[in-house]
Amino acid sequence: xxxxxxxxxxxxxxxxxxxxxxxxxxxxxxxxxxxxxxxxxxxxxxxxxxxxxxxxxxxxxxxxxxxxxxxxxxxxxxxxxxxxxxxxxxxxxxxx
Amino acid sequence: xxxxxxxxxxxxxxxxxxxxxxxxxxxxxxxxxxxxxxxxxxxxxxxxxxxxxxxxxxxxxxxxxxxxxxxxxxxxxxxxxxxxxxxxxxxxxxxxxxxxxxxxxxxxxxxxxxxxxxxxxxxxxxxxxxxxxxxxxxxxxxxxxxxxxxxxxxxxxxxxxxxxxxxxxxxxxxxxxxxxxxxxxxxxxxxxxxxxxx
Numbered sequence: 001x002x003x004x005x006x007x008x009x010x011x012x013x014x015x016x017x018x019x020x021x022x023x024x025x026x027x028x029x030x031x032x033x034x035x036x037x038x039x040x041x042x043x044x045x046x047x048x049x050x051x052x053x054x055x056x057x058x059x060x061x062x063x064x065x066x067x068x069x070x071x072x073x074x075x076x077x078x079x080x081x082x083x084x085x086x087x088x089x090x091x092x093x094x095x096x
Numbered sequence: 097x098x099x100x101x102x103x104x105x106x107x108x109x110x111x112x113x114x115x116x117x118x119x120x121x122x123x124x125x126x127x128x129x130x131x132x133x134x135x136x137x138x139x140x141x142x143x144x145x146x147x148x149x150x151x152x153x154x155x156x157x158x159x160x161x162x163x164x165x166x167x168x169x170x171x172x173x174x175x176x177x178x179x180x181x182x183x184x185x186x187x188x189x190x191x192x193x194x195x196x197x198x199x200x201x202x203x204x205x206x207x208x209x210x211x212x213x214x215x216x217x218x219x220x221x222x223x224x225x226x227x228x229x230x231x232x233x234x235x236x237x238x239x240x241x242x243x244x245x246x247x248x249x250x251x252x253x254x255x256x257x258x259x260x261x262x263x264x265x266x267x268x269x270x271x272x273x274x275x276x277x278x279x280x281x282x283x284x285x286x287x288x289x290x291x292x293x294x
Contacts, residue, residue: 010173011166020163027155027287031148034292046288053284061166062277071111078115082122086129093130 009066019060026053103267110271114278117241121282124234128289131226138223143294145210146231150201151291154194155283161190162280165249165273175263177256184253187276191246198239202232231290238282245276 030049034042059065064075132139168183209216210228217225252272255261261269 008173010170013167013170016163016166016170020159023159024156027152027159030288030292031152034288043293046293050284050288054281057162057277057281057284061162061280062274063169071108074108074111074115078118082118085119085122086126089126089130093133 009063011060011063011066016060019056023053023056026056101265101267103270106267106271107274110274114274117278117282121234121237121285124230124237125285125289128230128234131223131230135221135223135226138221139227140294141221142224142227143290145205146291147201147204148291150197151287154197155287157190157194157197158280158283161187161194162277164190165276169266169270169273172256172261172266172269173263177259177262180256180269181253184249184256187249188246188253191242191249194242195239198235202235234286234290238279238286241279241282245272245279248272248275 026049030046033045033049038045058075064072164183164186168180168187171177171180171183205211205228211217212229212232217228249272252261252269255268
């Protein structure tokens with residue numbers, strides 16, 4: 001996990017295929033849970049699964065798990081910026 | 097001028113660019129959720145007109161394309177150019193399937209008079225019109241990214257074939273793959289928001 005060796009980390013085919021299977025399973029799950037009437041939990045469930053799926057794509061397919069501190073912090077900052085951007089808009093939209 | 101190569105710098109640049117893309121689509125998702133809270137019923141009736149089967153197939157196609165391009169990076173790192181080319185070909189094939197399905201979806205909607213500013217939508221409830229405007233804008237910009245990503249990967253593939261991208265120098269393929277994964281990431285959110293939760 002050190003930044004020097006990270007540039008040459010090789011993720012094996014087997015591991016990538018496992019991640020792909022997990023992504024397909026999560027896709028099936030998200031379709032299933034949104035077909036039944038769960039009310040507000042439907043949105044929450046679908047978005048939680050979407051976040052899990054993107055976590056898998058970013059960590060393994062995009063090699064973020066094996067990157068150094070700089071990139072991981074930058075990703076964190078970008079996601080926090082997005083969260084502030086969405087969160088503050090909703091303070092306005094919901095309590096207007 | 098020196099010709100020193102800086103692969104980690106190139107990758108950092110790619111990630112910074114991807115963050116701007118994230119904020120671009122984040123803005124579109126924000127618009128979507130703000131209008132969803134204003135017109136929940138109209139969004140619901142409009143969203144149910146989208147075809148869940150097409151949406152699900154396209155999700156599987158894009159996830160598979162992401163697997164292929166991630167495997168292509170592994171293949172180039174291990175010094176397997178032929179396998180790299182096959183995997184890139186698989187990715188581009190998936191991109192073509194995705195666009196073909198998107199074409200069918202869009203043309204069916206347009207045939208039914210559903211397109212931005214159409215008389216059919218103008219006569220209907222305002223929320224449906226907003227929903228379909230956002231749908232065409234978001235999937236349109238996403239589709240543009242699919243086309244750009246596939247072109248980029250075809251260009252990198254040509255370089256792999258010529259031996260210009262190989263196990264000692266593959267940053268172009270790595271960055272092309274990162275761009276492709278972003279296309280997949282955005283779809284991971286478009287799919288539940290537009291096709292499933294309404």
